[in-house]
Amino acid sequence: MNWFAPIPLSIKLPLLAAAMMVLVGTVASQQVLRSLAQVQDARIQELARMHVEGLSVALGPLVLRHDIWEVYDTLDRAAQGGEGRRMVLTAVADERGRVLAATDPRRVPIDSDIAALSGDAVALDGLTVDGASPVLSLLAPLSYQGRAVGQIATELDVSDLLTERRKALLYLIMGNAIAIGLLSVAGFLAIRKMLNPVTSLARQMTETHGKPRSIPASEIPPGDGELAQLARTYNAMVDAVAAKTEAERRLAERERFVALGRLSSSLAHEINNPLGGLLNATDTIRSYPDRPEVVRQSADLLDRGLRHLRDVTRATLDQNRVDPEIRVLGPDDFEDIKLLIQPEVSRLALDLSWSVDPAAVTASGIPAGPVRQIALNLLLNACAAAGKEGRVGLIACAMDGGLTLRITNTGAAMPRAALDRLLGDGPLTPGGGVGLRLVRELARKMAGTIGHANENGATRITVSLPAPMEARDAQE
Template structure:
């Protein structure tokens, strides 16, 4: 029942709960009204019965002592004719032994019969109670005369009108409560629908966005400084913050891409400068010994190798920074490009490079090339900087179930707490340091992957596990 109530719309649930509470209040109030009515009716009956019995006691005392049947009957008949007969339908007078002396209806209580059957179930005057189902009640009272108990008076009262009055009052209360509950429930439903209309508008706006947050137009924001207005304003502020964060992340990614390129520029300049020197020497040799075919051939082969190296370096730089690579699948050639870009860093520090790319092409093509290249290059650059002179840097790329595992190791010092916070956490960036490690964290999180850190035997290992992104054109 509770589960079904929770599944109902709020515009139905609140009026229904309010109606149930109103019904409960109506039932309690009706019981109080009926209880008060019963108390008034019973007090009236007690007063009537006491006056009747007291009057009979004064008039019947001597006759009961003499056991004068006709005098007792005459007194009862006159008392009935005086006006109490409509309520007192039967009055029986018995002596101390419980034998009937006279009754207003001799057929129901013959003279000298036992009064016990009539006395059974009779109430005392001070304890008269209306059950609500019986039209007649019997009341028993002692007959006292001059301070002495000389007999018993039993009266039967017709309370059909009082019972009918109680039923009528109950029906009026029931009908009034039902009408009031229905009217107020319908009014509550309309009020809740009106109050929740802005919430429905907000939910519909969010449902149409398909994963993107768009501000709600000012014309749709509720007027006034209400809770709903503040909710809409908070949503718009959150939407603006999300857009600002996305724009900042985009600019951060672009900046980090060019920062990575800048870190490689000096080493790449050396890689380009050496082939250029050789090419100039080869061109000068050809110019000087143009009449010697074997020298020209050797110089031409040297120029061809140098130009090929320049072509590879240039292509690797372009592939790393080309915007049109977005959405392209990862290939083994992408890691060869990264090696070509990173090797000048290794050579400048006289480091040892352990390069192991063992993942199958089918596993690579289920990943997007641009983010994976960016993650790998950033980790390699940080590992190279941490390893220092004569250190060791390693890269291992392998299949991991249906996904891809990338491990980068170095023999440098352990990572600082600030660097670990940038790489592993999503909180605010600690002061100092760059943004490359946080960019790695954000890209991996966006791809649904995980990052692990391990420091053992003087070596730091960063492992990135990426799930398959859906197919060759992920």
């Protein structure tokens, strides 16, 4: 189909429309011819049935008496009727299949075997004008008073029906050709007129030198159609490009407000992440108020979660606060994280692998707030990347006196934009979340490093966090 690509759209569309009309016309013609054939078949079958039934009533007693002359006379008088002229030949045989009389005695002699005449004959229900031959052969039983007393073989001339069918086909072809030609020309002219705005848009985009120009209002179609919306959208884009220079000039003045917006987004993002687990804990307390151990466990989770939210807000909004309250990371923090991501794990039917070294976590002496933020952000991103029935894992272990977190997941590899947020320090591109960039900033403030690998269909993020100096001195 490479030859079709260079053809202009104003020609492609009429060609496609003409092809569709040819297809529709062909299907419609087939339906008309099929309906005509059904009507002709029904008519010829009804005529043959009336012929056979009439002969059966008239010839029954004569065939029983083997009255050859009366049988012949009856056949001759039947052949003189109006529709009887369609019967080219009619022969009557007794119950042994021996011919008693025929409208053409020379062709079908008396006492000959009727099977020689009815070699290609069909039953009454199988009679159809199939176009293979202008003469149809019919073989039917001759019944009298409820029993078969002989056989009737008839040849019917259907040449007029075939001529009628050929004329119908010719008229259909001529009518379709004229209609397709007229509609194709009309469609070509109409589509060319409708595509004028697109042509104008293409000209404005290809012939512009330097600053882009808007499409004049006189060339925009009236109303609110798709092409009018396209032209207005292009003009809006041109206006947006013109305004970009002004926006870039004012960008420095608005830097403080942008930073404030990022801070607010980060704060909302980090507060929203654990809320699902905390609300789950409150539902658990309401559901099991008579089980003290469940209430106590949920209350502890609420306490730690709320303290985490407090740490997040303080770490985000008040980095330089004097004598901040810092809680050291413990194994319970990872249990909280596991509970907080459990709704997402259950929703996606994930296979969760969890390995935390309590001794390494306790000995690290690392503040709990930043680590919880890092682990929760990465695990939520891993759940989203793994998708339905995927696998997600976390390993927390000691390494070089500090703590190492390994978060793994199956599914698609991280896109370039996400890697730039996690591993780079450049400006954020529009769109996407702030969680990955916040992970990088938190790890960098703790003098940590972040690594990324994708092997065998699995993504692995490694965050290495060194122990604070106070913790190292205590270990020594």
